[in-house]
Amino acid sequence: MDSPEIPPSDRREERPPASLPLPAAFLEFLGENGLDPALYSKADTIPRYIRLKPGMESSVVTEIESELKCDLMRVSWLPDFYAIPPEIQIAGSKAYQQGKIYGIDAASGAAILALDVQSGDHVLDLCAAPGAKLCMLADMLGSSGSLTGVDVAKHRLAACRTMLQKYSLGDRSRLFVADGTSFSILPVNSNLGSMEGIFSRRIQSRFCFTSSARMNDLACFEFMLFVTAFVGIEDNGSIFSEWTSKRSWKDRQKSKKAKAAGSPHLPSTSEPELIYYGKDSGLVGLQKRYVLHPSTDAAACTSGYDKVLVDAECTHDGSIKHIQKFEFWGWKTLDRRVLNVERTGNLLHLQLGLLTNGFKLLKTGGSLVYSTCSLTVAQNENVVQQFLSKHPSAELLKINPADSWPCRSGGIQKTLRFDPATSQTSGLFVAKFVKL
Numbered sequence: 402m403d404s405p406e407i408p409p410s411d412r413r414e415e416r417p418p419a420s421l422p423l424p425a426a427f428l429e430f431l432g433e434n435g436l437d438p439a440l441y442s443k444a445d446t447i448p449r450y451i452r453l454k455p456g457m458e459s460s461v462v463t464e465i466e467s468e469l470k471c472d473l474m475r476v477s478w479l480p481d482f483y484a485i486p487p488e489i490q491i492a493g494s495k496a497y498q499q500g501k502i503y504g505i506d507a508a509s510g511a512a513i514l515a516l517d518v519q520s521g522d523h524v525l526d527l528c529a530a531p532g533a534k535l536c537m538l539a540d541m542l543g544s545s546g547s548l549t550g551v552d553v554a555k556h557r558l559a560a561c562r563t564m565l566q567k568y569s570l571g572d573r574s575r576l577f578v579a580d581g582t583s584f585s586i587l588p589v590n591s592n593l594g595s596m597e598g599i600f601s602r603r604i605q606s607r608f609c610f611t612s613s614a615r616m617n618d619l620a621c622f623e624f625m626l627f628v629t630a631f632v633g634i635e636d637n638g639s640i641f642s643e644w645t646s647k648r649s650w651k652d653r654q655k656s657k658k659a660k661a662a663g664s665p666h667l668p669s670t671s672e673p674e675l676i677y678y679g680k681d682s683g684l685v686g687l688q689k690r691y692v693l694h695p696s697t698d699a700a701a702c703t704s705g706y707d708k709v710l711v712d713a714e715c716t717h718d719g720s721i722k723h724i725q726k727f728e729f730w731g732w733k734t735l736d737r738r739v740l741n742v743e744r745t746g747n748l749l750h751l752q753l754g755l756l757t758n759g760f761k762l763l764k765t766g767g768s769l770v771y772s773t774c775s776l777t778v779a780q781n782e783n784v785v786q787q788f789l790s791k792h793p794s795a796e797l798l799k800i801n802p803a804d805s806w807p808c809r810s811g812g813i814q815k816t817l818r819f820d821p822a823t824s825q826t827s828g829l830f831v832a833k834f835v836k837l
């Protein structure tokens with residue numbers, strides 16, 4: 402007689418024990434979420450991944466190999482990605498310091514490819530820091546379109562600014578410290594339509610300009626630059642000039658106030674704070690008040706972002722290397738940062754809020770990728786399900802390149818799950834939506 406099939410929960414006992422000394426509270430968290438502790442035994446075996454900045458000559462690979470003293474193994478399913486042994490540190494290498502490579506997990510790379518960014522797209526990254534995905538998004542964008550990065554933590558977003566500048570990827574980017582659940586600023590070009598009206602009316606009354614023909618975007622843009630030059634003089638300094646790291650007196654006063662109000666993250670007004678914009682971000686020469694005005698749902702449908710990434714805040718339990726760090730930070734901090742029930746409850750609300758607002762800012766026909774580095778169903782499939790039940794204009798999309806990716810299907814059709822055992826990567830859940 403055939404021996405009865407072992408239920409999955411019992412099969413776990415046969416696997417090698419986790420090499421990390423996982424604390425009881427974390428094991429309990431894994432148990433409650435139906436996750437296998439054996440995954441954490443892979444911590445020392447899954448490779449570290451680096452991405453070679455596109456456009457680098459292939460000779461650079463040999464150069465980097467001799468500097469890092471290891472082979473760079475090309476990741477066949479992901480362009481420009483290489484695997485290196487997990488113990489190799491890249492931060493001290495010249496290749497890293499000169500901006501030729503950056504560290505980014507292969508699963509994160511897959512999430513960006515899933516978004517299918519095309520040259521000319523207006524892209525929003527709603528939880529951008531510390532910025533590895535943001536850099537890859539900027540790379541995919543090429544020489545047209547725009548990239549807007551948002552994060553609630555100012556010090557973390559400042560790290561994004563450093564990254565973009567280091568890798569010369571910031572020209573088309575702008576960075577806002579803001580709450581991603583309520584951020585409502587549209588891409589710059591989208592404002593042209595509404596500003597066309599504002600400027601036309603203003604100029605008509607000033608200069609008796611009476612053309613009834615609708616200006617095309619380019620003519621309108623040139624016209625606006627001309628107009629802002631005049632209006633700007635009148636408004637004395639409210640025009641975006643080229644970005645500088647030197648802060649104005651006004652900005653310094655603003656952050657003093659925010660500090661005094663006791664918020665380390667958000668300015669006291671909770672208004673989005675622009676902490677960087679590149680020379681081709683579309684802002685230079687424009688009036689601040691027209692760029693920073695909040696949008697309506699209807700405006701977003703016609704003039705919103707083409708692509709949105711919501712790489713939501715989560716418990717990070719799927720990021721094996723992150724969990725590994727608690728060996729140094731102390732397992733007690735894991736309780737506070739990962740397992741705290743109240744925090745986890747709030748997280749679910751936050752994740753749904755981020756996904757909902759990211760979708761709101763998407764133009765009709767645009768697509769959104771929702772990802773988390775948690776392996777729990779609660780933070781992934783359940784959030785997706787709840788979101789879909791409230792948004793009839795949202796539909797899950799098949800992620801086409803995934804046919805050749807080493808990942809599994811998520812608990813809902815068309816969603817994906819990467820994990821150390823299946824993918825040799827960090828854990829990541831990925832879902833892609835289209836706005837109908």
Ligand SMILES: C[S@@+](CC[C@H](N)C(=O)[O-])C[C@H]1O[C@@H](n2cnc3c(N)ncnc32)[C@H](O)[C@@H]1O
Pocket residue numbers: 509527528529530531532533534535551552553554557579580581582712713714715751
């Ligand atoms: C998983 S990390 C994002 C990683 C990032 N996408 C990358 O590839 O480097 C989540 C980020 O969400 C940010 N965050 C948390 N709450 C937020 C909110 N309400 N609005 C915007 N960002 C938020 C955190 O500060 C954190 O930087």
